[in-house]
Amino acid sequence: MxxxxxxxxxxxxxxxxxxxxxxxxxxxxxxxxxxxEIMDVRYPVKGLYVWFPFGxxxxxxxxxxxxxxxxxxxxxALFPLLIPENEFMKEAEHIKGFENEVYWVTHGGKNELDVxxxxxxxxxxxxxxxxxxxxxxxxxxxxxxxxxxxxxxYETKHTRPLIRLREITSFKEAHTVHATWDEAxxxxxxxxxxxxxxxxxxxxPTIVSKRPEWDKFPGADYTMAVDTLMPDNKTxxxxxxxxxxxxxxxxxxxxxxxxxxxxxxxxxxxxxISERSIAALISIHGDDKGLVFPPEVAxxxxxxxxxxxxxxxxxxxxxxxxxxxxxxxxxxxxLDESDERPGAKYYKWEMKGVPLRVEIGPxxxxxxxxxxxxxxxxxxxxxxxxxxxxxxxxxxxxxxxSLYEKAVKSLEGRLIDCSTLDEVKEKIPTGxxxxxxxxxxxxxxxMEEAVGAGILGIPEGKLGTGNGTCPVCGKVxxxxxxxxxxx
RNA sequence: GGGGUCGUAGGGUAGCCUGGUCCAUCCUUCAUGCUUGGGGUGCAUGAGACCUGAGUUCAAAUCUCAGCGACCCCA
Numbered sequence: 277m278x279x280x281x282x283x284x285x286x287x288x289x290x291x292x293x294x295x296x297x298x299x300x301x302x303x304x305x306x307x308x309x310x311x312x313e314i315m316d317v318r319y320p321v322k323g324l325y326v327w328f329p330f331g332x333x334x335x336x337x338x339x340x341x342x343x344x345x346x347x348x349x350x351x352x353a354l355f356p357l358l359i360p361e362n363e364f365m366k367e368a369e370h371i372k373g374f375e376n377e378v379y380w381v382t383h384g385g386k387n388e389l390d391v392x393x394x395x396x397x398x399x400x401x402x403x404x405x406x407x408x409x410x411x412x413x414x415x416x417x418x419x420x421x422x423x424x425x426x427x428x429x430y431e432t433k434h435t436r437p438l439i440r441l442r443e444i445t446s447f448k449e450a451h452t453v454h455a456t457w458d459e460a461x462x463x464x465x466x467x468x469x470x471x472x473x474x475x476x477x478x479x480x481p482t483i484v485s486k487r488p489e490w491d492k493f494p495g496a497d498y499t500m501a502v503d504t505l506m507p508d509n510k511t512x513x514x515x516x517x518x519x520x521x522x523x524x525x526x527x528x529x530x531x532x533x534x535x536x537x538x539x540x541x542x543x544x545x546x547x548x549i550s551e552r553s554i555a556a557l558i559s560i561h562g563d564d565k566g567l568v569f570p571p572e573v574a575x576x577x578x579x580x581x582x583x584x585x586x587x588x589x590x591x592x593x594x595x596x597x598x599x600x601x602x603x604x605x606x607x608x609x610x611l612d613e614s615d616e617r618p619g620a621k622y623y624k625w626e627m628k629g630v631p632l633r634v635e636i637g638p639x640x641x642x643x644x645x646x647x648x649x650x651x652x653x654x655x656x657x658x659x660x661x662x663x664x665x666x667x668x669x670x671x672x673x674x675x676x677x678s679l680y681e682k683a684v685k686s687l688e689g690r691l692i693d694c695s696t697l698d699e700v701k702e703k704i705p706t707g708x709x710x711x712x713x714x715x716x717x718x719x720x721x722x723m724e725e726a727v728g729a730g731i732l733g734i735p736e737g738k739l740g741t742g743n744g745t746c747p748v749c750g751k752v753x754x755x756x757x758x759x760x761x762x763x
Numbered sequence: 764g765g766g767g768u769c770g771u772a773g774g775g776u777a778g779c780c781u782g783g784u785c786c787a788u789c790c791u792u793c794a795u796g797c798u799u800g801g802g803g804u805g806c807a808u809g810a811g812a813c814c815u816g817a818g819u820u821c822a823a824a825u826c827u828c829a830g831c832g833a834c835c836c837c838a
Contacts, residue, residue, distance in 0.1 A: 294774090294791080294803090302834080310774075318773095320814095322832065432764090434834085583801050619802035637801055647801080728838075 295627075297564050301508040305559060306437070312567045312627050314558065315437045323435035323442030330628070331554075333575040335446060338554055339424060341477050341572070342448055345470050350420040350450060355402045357425070358393040364401045367527045373494025374398070377429040395428040400495070400520075400546060403451050404528040411542055414455055414534050418463070422450035438555035439512065439763055446551040453530065453542045460519055460543040464500055467517035467547040468736075471502045474549070475514070478557050479570045479680035480504055481687045482514070483708075485733030485740065485758060488720050493546075497521035503732055503760075504556050505687050509707050511732060511760040514556050517547035560683050561652070567629025568652050570679055571672040578602055578609045578668060579625045583618055583637025595636050598646060598664055605665040626651060631675050632668060636661075652679055691739075691758075697726045697747045700759055704729050712744030713757035719748035723759070732758045 295311060296303040309315045314331035327335060343352070358381060365371055374397045381393040396402055403421075410416065427447045431440055450467065454460040468484050475482045482502045492499035493516065502515035522541040525531070530542045561568040571577050580602075582588070582595040592613070599611040610630075612621050618635070625633060635647040645658040648667065652675050659667035690707030694700045700709040704727060713720060713731070720731050734740040734755050742756045 306834090307774085317833090320832070581801095585800065588800095615800095617800050617802080617804060619800090619804090622802055624803090635801070639801075 294623075295564060295566060298507060298562065301506070301559070304562075304564075308558065308562060308566060309437055312629070314554075314567075317437050321442075323431055323440070325437045325441070327445065330575060334557075334569070334573055335551065335554060337573040337575070338478065338557065339446065339448070342424075342474055342549060345474055346422055346448075346450065350422050352423060353421045354423050354425070355399055355406070357396055359396055359399075359402045361392040361394065363405055364394045366401065367495050367524060369523070370400065370495040374429075377431065379428045379430055396425075397427055397429045398447070398548070399423070399425070399427070399449055400451070400524060404524050404530060404544075407451075407453055407542075407544075408528050408530050411453055411530050411532050414532050417453055417455050417532060417542065418459065419453040420450065420463075421452070422448060424448045436763075438551045438558075441551075444550050446554075447548060448550070449546060449548040451544065451546045453525075453544050455532065455534070455540070455543070457519075457521060457543050460521070460545050463545045464517045464519050464547070467545065468500050468502060468515075471515040471517070471547075471549065475502070475504070475553070475556075476680070477570075477572060478553065479676055479683055480514075480553075480556050480560055481680070481684045483687075483732070483735050483739065483758065485735040487516075487733045488731050489717055490721065491730070491733075493518040495520065495523050497523070501733065504560065505690055505708060505760070506556070506559050506763070509690060509705060509761065510763050511708065512552055512556055512763045514552045515547070515549045518545060520544040520546060560686075561679055562629070565623070566627030568679070569629040569631060570676045571631045572676065574629060574631050575608065576610045576625075576628065576630045577607050577672070578632045578634055579621075579630045580609060580611045580634045580636070581618055581621050581625075582611075582613065583635055583640075585638060588638060591636060591638060591641060594641055594661070598634060598636065598661065601665060602668060605669075607665070607668060632671055634664075634668075650675060652682075695744060695747070697723060700729075701727045704759065704761060708732075708758050708760045710739075710742075710756050710758055712742065712746055712753050713755050714746035714749055714751045714753045715755050716746075716749065719746050720757075722748045723757075727759060729759050729761050732760060732762070734758075 295307055298304045306317060310317060313328040314334065316326040316328055319326050377397055379395040381395065382389060407419065410419065425447055427444045429442060429444070431442050433440060435441060452463050454463060472482055472484065482504050484500060484502050487499040487501050496518040498519050500517045501513050503511045503513050506512050522543050524544055525541045531539045532542055534540050557573070558567060580595050580599045582591050584591055595611055599609050602609040622633065629651065631651050633649040633651070635649065640646055640658065644661050646661055646664055647656060647658050648671065649656045650671065692703045692707050692709050694703060694709045694711045700711050703709050713723065713734070724731055734757050740756050741754050743754060745752050
């Protein structure tokens with residue numbers, strides 16, 4: 277079996293394919309996180325991971341977009357990590373939803389605490405006792421506050437970096453208070469609009485749908501969710517917005533005095549996004565060569581690579597000049613003057629997802645141009661050195677748009693019309709199944725049971741409307757539900 | 764919730780079944796020097812590992828148990 281040639285051939289193969297192919301998504305994902313230095317998955321506690329400086333840079337830039345969008349009419353604040361047991365246990369539904377996942381602090385040093393402290397799995401019960409104090413008059417409303425914090429959930433299922441964590445390190449949660457139910461409902465709409473804009477900036481296509489009754493946030497009137505579709509055809513919930521009605525207001529006694537001097541229960545919403553957004557960013561755009569970033573969030577937007585033959589002082593000078601000019605025009609640029617061969621440099625920066633690569637060699641210099649290579653398509657062209665800044669910025673937009681277009685197509689190509697549950701079951705490994713659903717709880721639960729996958733909900737807009745009959749009760753309906761395997 | 768596979772340098776692996784030949788294989792990585800430079804340059808020298816704990820044994824990477832951790836499948 278073993279020939280002399282075999283080890284050598286194998287070695288060559290391994291060298292070419294440092295990263296497992298993306299078709300093997302799970303392996304690709306884990307390896308990429310480590311190789312591209314997003315997260316170190318080797319921290320010795322289950323479900324906890326380390327952000328590398330490079331990954332953290334991506335996180336910072338991604339979260340800068342959320343902040344920018346929210347800061348228009350929200351205020352950022354910070355509430356404590358520890359929640360006393362008595363506050364945490366106030367809302368019955370809420371407890372049911374989270375109590376099996378809560379970490380408890382029971383001791384201070386060697387002394388047992390009189391009141392146990394929960395590590396927040398989410399912050400409603402940390403924030404709302406304060407809202408009770410803050411909300412006095414209708415003039416105090418609306419309140420729109422968000423915070424970006426870590427939260428803890430004792431996950432018993434399979435944990436996965438950025439996707440299912442025991443410490444969510446980047447939980448952006450907004451909590452608003454309104455006078456009326458309708459006003460709160462409008463805020464939920466606004467939240468999903470903001471989230472869609474956020475994901476548009478990341479070139480990630482999304483589907484917004486109302487979660488079925490049995491899958492809503494514990495303690496909410498209803499839940500709107502933002503989902504995207506991952507390369508392995510499972511959906512990832514990457515944002516939620518909950519209408520809390522006055523459920524929590526009742527529990528936490530959040531009331532305001534209206535114009536007529538009456539004490540009225542407030543209405544609330546909360547909505548959140550986590551580092552799952554970054555999981556989606558990496559997974560949707562990445563390829564067999566590594567990361568692919570939209571320019572806006574790429575830690576390095578352009579890498580300049582000198583093509584040197586012997587002593588090419590003029591090439592080096594030209595590269596330094598280009599790098600300096602790009603930097604001066606606000607572009608995040610790296611000049612790779614290291615002692616490696618150009619090919620090795622290409623692979624290295626491709627792994628890191630740098631959107632554009634600028635090569636300058638003697639040939640380019642003679643023509644007074646630079647060669648520009650796009651990370652997303654691999655396409656190569658040249659641009660005059662004189663206008664390099666403009667040419668680069670032009671391409672940034674092109675890269676973003678074509679990333680988004682490609683992602684949209686990929687998602688749309690995996691939306692599958694179905695009319696029977698057998699069909700759903702058969703097609704679901706290949707994407708998201710669309711199926712008529714009357715909207716009744718019993719029918720929905722039987723559908724999930726029969727298919728072995730979840731109902732995400734009835735999507736907003738035309739995706740969620742059509743004609744058909746509910747596969748369980750046979751009632752005619754214009755509701756189209758989407759079903760998928762979920763993370 | 765149920766079932767399965769696995770844990771060897773920074774990463775990927777061989778060795779484990781049948782204990783001793785292992786101060787542990789190969790690739791990659793890293794360090795130094797020369798060489799090379801439009802898609803992973805070549806050579807030389809060097810660095811780096813048996814998950815943790817207990818047990819069986821004259822002897823454990825190898826067998827047993829427990830813990831921790833990773834992955835896969837089903838519900």
